[in-house]
Amino acid sequence: MDENKKEKAKKQLLLRLSPQLWQELAAWAEDDFRSINGQIEYLLTECVKKRKKRFSPPDSPEPEKELDNPAKPSKE
Numbered sequence: 001m002d003e004n005k006k007e008k009a010k011k012q013l014l015l016r017l018s019p020q021l022w023q024e025l026a027a028w029a030e031d032d033f034r035s036i037n038g039q040i041e042y043l044l045t046e047c048v049k050k051r052k053k054r055f056s057p058p059d060s061p062e063p064e065k066e067l068d069n070p071a072k073p074s075k076e
Contacts, residue, residue, distance in 0.1 A: 015040070022036075025039055025040065
């Protein structure tokens with residue numbers, strides 16, 4: 001496997017959630033036409049983007065590359 005494929009490969013993570021949080025995420029994911037996994041990935045991506053904006057110095061240029069968001073629903 002070459003380096004680009006290794007960098008783009010998805011990482012797996014075991015995540016334990018309370019039943020109440022799982023239900024909330026499941027309902028939200030359904031509203032947004034995403035899987036629960038896709039919804040969690042989308043929410044984490046959005047939080048990272050907001051954090052980067054909040055902590056970037058005001059005079060620094062915006063980063064060229066945004067985080068990829070494969071969890072976005074298709075427009076079919």
